Amino acid sequence: MKELRIxxxxxxxxxxxxxxxxxxxxxxxxxxxxxxxxxxxxxxTYNRKPDALSYVEIRKDNYPSFINELIRWCYNNLxxxxxxxxxxxxxxxxxxxxxxxxxxxxxxxxCIWHYQFGVFTKKRFxxxxxHLLLAVKNASNYxxxxxEHYAEDVxxxxxxxxxxxxxxxxxxxxxxxxKCIKTSSNVGDLVVDPCLGSGSTMKNCILLKRRCIGIEIxxxxxxxxxxxxxxx
Ligand SMILES: C[S@@+](CC[C@H](N)C(=O)[O-])C[C@H]1O[C@@H](n2cnc3c(N)ncnc32)[C@H](O)[C@@H]1O
Numbered sequence: 526m527k528e529l530r531i532x533x534x535x536x537x538x539x540x541x542x543x544x545x546x547x548x549x550x551x552x553x554x555x556x557x558x559x560x561x562x563x564x565x566x567x568x569x570t571y572n573r574k575p576d577a578l579s580y581v582e583i584r585k586d587n588y589p590s591f592i593n594e595l596i597r598w599c600y601n602n603l604x605x606x607x608x609x610x611x612x613x614x615x616x617x618x619x620x621x622x623x624x625x626x627x628x629x630x631x632x633x634x635x636c637i638w639h640y641q642f643g644v645f646t647k648k649r650f651x652x653x654x655x656h657l658l659l660a661v662k663n664a665s666n667y668x669x670x671x672x673e674h675y676a677e678d679v680x681x682x683x684x685x686x687x688x689x690x691x692x693x694x695x696x697x698x699x700x701x702x703x704k705c706i707k708t709s710s711n712v713g714d715l716v717v718d719p720c721l722g723s724g725s726t727m728k729n730c731i732l733l734k735r736r737c738i739g740i741e742i743x744x745x746x747x748x749x750x751x752x753x754x755x756x757x
Contacts, residue, residue, distance in 0.1 A: 527744055531754065534736040535727060539744040542598055542719035547738055550604045552668070552714035555705055555726050557612040557697060558595055561588030581742050589620045595719065596624040602717060606666045608633075608709040611658045612697070618656055630660035633667070636678040638701060642686060657701075659709070670708050680704070693723035693749050702729045710735055724750035731757050 526544070529537040538545055561583040583591045599609050609630065613621045625632055636657040643653035657680070661667040684698045702725045710716055712734045718726035721739035723746060730737035731754070741750075 529747060529750070531727070531731070535731060535738075537721060537724070537727065537739045537741065537747075537750060539741055539747065541742050542740045543594055545719075545740050547602055547717060549715055550607065551602055551717040551738075552604055552607055553706065553710040553716045553735075554599045554603055554607070554609045555702065555716060555718050556595065556599060556609065556720055557695070557718075557722065558592065558720045559583045560614040560617060561585050561591065562614065562616050588617050589624075592617065592620050593624045593627065596621075596628045596630070598719065600628040600630060600662065603662055605663055606668070607662055608667050609658075609660045610705040610709060611660065612638075613656045613658060615652070615654075615656065621656075621658065625658060625660050630662065631664040632658060632660050633664070633669075634659040634678055636680060638680050638682060640682065640684045640698075642684065657705070659705075668709055668711060668714075670711070672704060672708055691749065693746050696723045697725050699725065699729055702726055703733060706730060706733055706735060721750070722746065724753045728753055728757065 527539040529539070531537070559582045562585070596609075596611070599611075603609065611621065611625070622632070636659065638655045638657050640653055640655070643651035645651060680701065682698055682701045706716060706726070706729055713736065715736045715738070716726065716730050718737070718739045721727065721741040724739060727737050727739045727750070
């Protein structure tokens with residue numbers, strides 16, 4: 526299990542989250558897992574050359590058990606007043622919602638992120654949203670730093686298009702990750718991301734003075750993570 530220690534409060538573990546035991550329970554878990562949307566014959570990775578690095582996908586038929594394991598892992602690794610932000614597409618949403626309930630979480634909000642650049646379609650509508658699920662362990666004790674007076678559950682946030690830059694699959698915009706972190710944690714809190722990808726959660730935790738542990742199965746992403754964190 527390889528570790529990349531950034532400083533005393535920020536580290537990345539390259540491993541399957543299911544093999545990782547974290548010593549301190551988290552105040553917040555931010556999880557943006559693979560969506561299991563069936564990239565055929567591609568159990569290990571798919572590659573959107575030339576601009577994407579590899580990404581470990583989950584086979585569609587394995588998705589219900591994968592998401593159950595992930596959400597139970599999150600529940601077990603959160604403090605009693607902890608929160609989970611979970612990003613999901615629509616295809617497997619039913620499995621995700623069932624797993625949240627089965628694990629014992631209380632679903633506080635079901636936010637929608639509307640983004641631009643959905644993939645063009647001819648015979649169906651273009652998908653241009655993700656689901657941002659905010660779940661807590663204790664419905665009467667959790668952190669909620671309301672971002673504005675009238676805080677709505679539909680978020681219009683642009684995603685950057687890094688033409689020619691080698692990115693990991695599906696990097697989230699900083700604005701979105703920062704909004705989740707600020708809403709559901711305080712300065713000094715421990716944030717854990719079990720599917721770290723390119724390091725967006727780590728980057729925003731460093732900027733927002735939260736401690737962070739990131740877990741990523743694909744060690745090929747180390748280069749991208751280092752690039753992303755290097756200006757900080
Ligand atoms: C949607 S991406 C995360 C993107 C990330 N939020 C970002 O902004 O870059 C999902 C990540 O989960 C990783 N992953 C898949 N299975 C995993 C597992 N069992 N344990 C840890 N990471 C896993 C994939 O390799 C991929 O990098």
